[in-house]
Amino acid sequence: MTQLKYxxxxxxxxxxxxxGLIVIMVLVYGAMTLAGGSTDVNVLITFGxxxxxxxxxxxxxxxxxxxxxxxxxxxxxxxxxxxxxxGIQIEAAFGHTRFLAMFLIAGIGGNVASFCFSDSLSAGAxxxxxxxxxxxxxxxxxxxxxxxIRQIARTFMAFIIMNLAFDIFTPxxxxxxHLGGLVVGFLVAYTVGVPRIGKVSVIKRxxxxxxxxxxxxxxYLHGMAQ
Numbered sequence: 456m457t458q459l460k461y462x463x464x465x466x467x468x469x470x471x472x473x474x475g476l477i478v479i480m481v482l483v484y485g486a487m488t489l490a491g492g493s494t495d496v497n498v499l500i501t502f503g504x505x506x507x508x509x510x511x512x513x514x515x516x517x518x519x520x521x522x523x524x525x526x527x528x529x530x531x532x533x534x535x536x537x538x539x540x541x542g543i544q545i546e547a548a549f550g551h552t553r554f555l556a557m558f559l560i561a562g563i564g565g566n567v568a569s570f571c572f573s574d575s576l577s578a579g580a581x582x583x584x585x586x587x588x589x590x591x592x593x594x595x596x597x598x599x600x601x602x603x604i605r606q607i608a609r610t611f612m613a614f615i616i617m618n619l620a621f622d623i624f625t626p627x628x629x630x631x632x633h634l635g636g637l638v639v640g641f642l643v644a645y646t647v648g649v650p651r652i653g654k655v656s657v658i659k660r661x662x663x664x665x666x667x668x669x670x671x672x673x674x675y676l677h678g679m680a681q
Contacts, residue, residue: 472551473542476558477535480580483523484531494527496576504578505566511679518570518675522562524578534580541587544607548594553647561586561640567671568635570678575629582632586640588615593644597655604652635674642667 487493487502500506503520510517525531546554565582569575588611595608615637622628645663648655 468547470543470546472555472558473539473546476542476555476580477538480523480525480531480535484525487524493525493531499524499526499576499578504576505569506576507570507574507678507681510570511681518563518566519559521566521578522559522580522583525580526578530579534584537584538580538587541584541591545587545590548652549590549644549647549649550651553649556647557586557590557640557643558583560643561589561636564639564643564667564671565632565634565636567674567678568639569629569632571674571681572631573629575627577629577632579629579632581629582636583640585615585618585633585636586643588618589637589640589642590644592637593641594649594652597645597649597659598653601652639667639671642670 483502484493487498490501491498493499500509502524503517504524505517505521506514525534542554542558545557549557562580562583565585566577569577569582591608591611592615594604595612598604599608619630619633622630622633642663645655645660646667648660
């Protein structure tokens, strides 16, 4: 029984959600490569890239699928490295289920923001990864008295600023998607809570949830009306 508990504890500590997401994205990238190349527009559209006109015609799943697609080898390589090192920390702090929920909701939220503010075809896990950055900011705000968390939050704040500055001067980057994912990740982190570290104010959680829902609905409707 003791050995079983030890094995279950080790399993609980393993970041299998993070690793699982990376495996799925690598497999999808491989399938896209075999289908004609991940930089081919037709392949991207076939696999579910964000295309505003198609979403407006009813293909709503394109607000979900883009986070599993990548445009070129450098794109997936950089995103997977970032996802691994950020994901294992967030998954350890929030737990497997909460981590997955934040990743997916932030990815959708970033794509909804892109749908609202950008007409360009887009794909990539960056929207969801920025959501994980937002979760770090939530930890910093909620547990600022913890010196370790405070230092990590400061580090990630600097990292986020550098990334956004890079986005501004790099053509083809979906700034709306990145900012949307960041904000949604920050809000959804309050919604799911982080019991492994401590309690979060109920009022903050309610306010964050309401703002999250109202904001996503408004962005979606605004995108559909364009």
